[in-house]
Amino acid sequence: MADLTTSFVGIKSPNPFWLASAPPTDKEYNVQRAFEAGWGGAVWKTVGEDPPIVNVNGPRYAALLSQDRRVIGFNNIELISDRPLKVNLDEMRRVKRNWPDRAIVASLMVPCTEKDWRAILAKVEDTGCDGVELNFGCPHGMSERGMGSAVGQVPEYIEMVAAWCKQHTKLPVIVKLTPNITDIRQPARAAKKGGADAVSLINTISSIMGVDLDRMTMYPATDGRGSHGGYCGEAVKPIALNMVGEIARDKETRGLPISGIGGIKTWRDAAEFIALGAGNVQVCTAAMVYGFKIIKDMTDGLANFMDEKGYGTIADFHGKAVPTVADWQELNLNYVEKAVINQDLCIQCGRCHVVCEDTSHQAIFATQNGKRHFEVNDAECVGCNLCTSICPVTDCITMRVLKPGEIDARTGKPVPAGYGNWTTHPNNPMSKPA
């Protein structure tokens, strides 16, 4: 049986699933229920200085829904904890004492001055919690006051605050990054330079969920006006995976522990984050959509996956896919794939044909001998994977790899053996001899 225990920057937890700093970890009651359900840890909802902030009393959340109202994406405008600091710290202390095997990490957000950070760190450390996470990510509300993503968007501030924190606490320091930035490597590098023990990402993405076309107001709105929120849920997973992968493979940050966050809803999502370099994962939206019980399905699925693949521990596949993430210019341009339609599985919907015809390479025939029949035209197929992506039937369209020496019907030439990328390609004016 797979061992799911993890030690992330020295913080131990029975499984790699922590609840992210968010409404589900707002108070003792919630975290208690989460731990009873089996969550490995919780990053307590961000605390700040007193007096506590206030939240709006209208809609704080909104969802992007599928036709049958499954949540695809989720948006919130809730600020950090609106309860007094002492209440939060007392509860944190109690929960940690009651659940010594679970990870409790305090998420912090105070103004950008050393004395403020120093003051709160001392109070937090006293609770017996396992670490701190610096909230440099929230894109809404707090950023207007110079906190959250307003800090996370300036690498120099990240480095500075991380350094203060490392100086003023013995606890591991995790820096939570905002994705609302052009190059995620810059803040990650800054965190590392400042001495942070780890980064966690992604925080939410600035978002407006929609427009109420009857009232002509943005949605969600508070008394007729809205403010952008932070977007999360399964829709953001690809964005998060890319950012995790970029940090994992960056020369300057390679080896920096990463807590992966962003749209993790299933064991499979978690395994993907771990394979791309995350040491553990944090979850919020899935819990807010289904409740805490879903942790059981995540751990069960992950353990079965690991057993099936022969991974004894999380470390056995941690970062295993990172070497496969490359720059485009490193891709092998000699490699050729062609789409293949399995006629036994084809249900004749014809979508592959029309999308290829309308929007791609006119490489799928719609008829054969005058009858409805969908077949790839190898002479036009560039292997783009559009048909495979939109086919409603699993495994009906697959990609076939042409062997070196095999004639590519599109070019009329044999597929070259060996590796050849853009840097050496004759069409590249900057090409260097191989």
Add this chain to the structure above:
Amino acid sequence: MDDKKGDGIRAGRLSPEQYAANFGDSHAPLNRVQALIEADRCYYCYDAPCINACPTGIDIPTFIQRIAQDNVRGAAKAILEENVLGGMCARVCPTEVLCEQACVRNTNEDKPVEIGLLQRYATDGYFAKPGAPLFTRAPSSGKRAAVVGAGPAGLAFAHRLAMLGHDVLMFDANPKAGGLNEYGIATYKTVGGFAQKEIDWLLSIGGIEVRCNQQLGRDFVLDDLVRDYGAVFLGMGLAGVNALGVAEPQAAGLRDAVRFIAELRQARDYSKVPIGRKVVVIGGGMTAVDAAVQSKKLGAEDVTIVYRRGEEAMSASDYEQDWAKRNGVTIKHWAAPKEVLAEGGQVRGMRFAYTRAENGKLVETGESFTLPADIVFKAIGQAFVAAPAGAGIALKDGRIVTDGEGRTSLAKVWAGGDCTYGGRDLTVEAVEHGKRAAISADRMLRS
């Protein structure tokens, strides 16, 4: 209770609650949630097979996509511009052998998109809140057309011609327009007076005058129409009922199923409609099923459909046969009517000969059986009554011959619906006949 269960033909066998339940909507319409989820199942196929399977060629993926986008009016327009009686067709089309049979979802799931129910969702939604007219008339051509028979074919012809700018006069032998939509469809398929509401909407385009209780050959003749109108459309349906082929004594309880169905449709109080305790229906089509099921719903205790061949040869679809069985109707195959048993002017039963197929031919085995019955319904098909149309019009197997555009052998005369040769006698086919003939007639009227 005993009285209500009593032998013979009598009304009021059920409680008012039972009548209300039995003659309510047989299939609940989709609510918005169900419609949105179902619409999401449509793959939006390229050159969608369902479109080709629809006799009227409705762009089904388009109307379903519009439902999914919460655009019910747009969905209704996509339906009604190809099939102006799309509301009724959503209720009566045997979708399991038409659009839904062609749905590509059948391949992997054996569960097609519920196209019929989605069509009903769109059309019901539109009719509930029609707003501005979906269709308007082209500038007047000054030309006039006449239509004989205000059934689905005639109505589709009239609507299309009116839209194209011509004026139309319709005649119908019955007191109400609608043809089989009004007189021939089981009550529980079209509750709430839907047929007349749909016709009212159809006629609201303007330019169409309907004259009821006007019968061809009795009140007017074809030659006069041809003389006075630019185009004439014949859509009289099938006025005759096939005979059993055995002696039919004058006895209470020996009845035409189509008359029973029509009377029931016009009934205001089902508790006043008499039915037998034991009912036998002879035939294998939708009429047989509708008569049998409605007999059950009126409180008949034993209802048996007897068909001379096997299940697969019945023209009622599998779905209709299942529907009959679910309603407690017994279907007996391989038996042909031999003798109506009557006593004192009242049907007492029916004797049948067992049959079997021999080299494709139906033969009697020599054995027979008797079913007791208070009522025997004849549902072995209807026939076109050709005489009123005159001897000049070409027929095949007793029905009017038409070409691809619906033209008959007579100049300026088109025909469509059940009175024409070929097809499956479906409402949706009749609508297509009318539509196609109107496009053809318009071309001629303008030339």
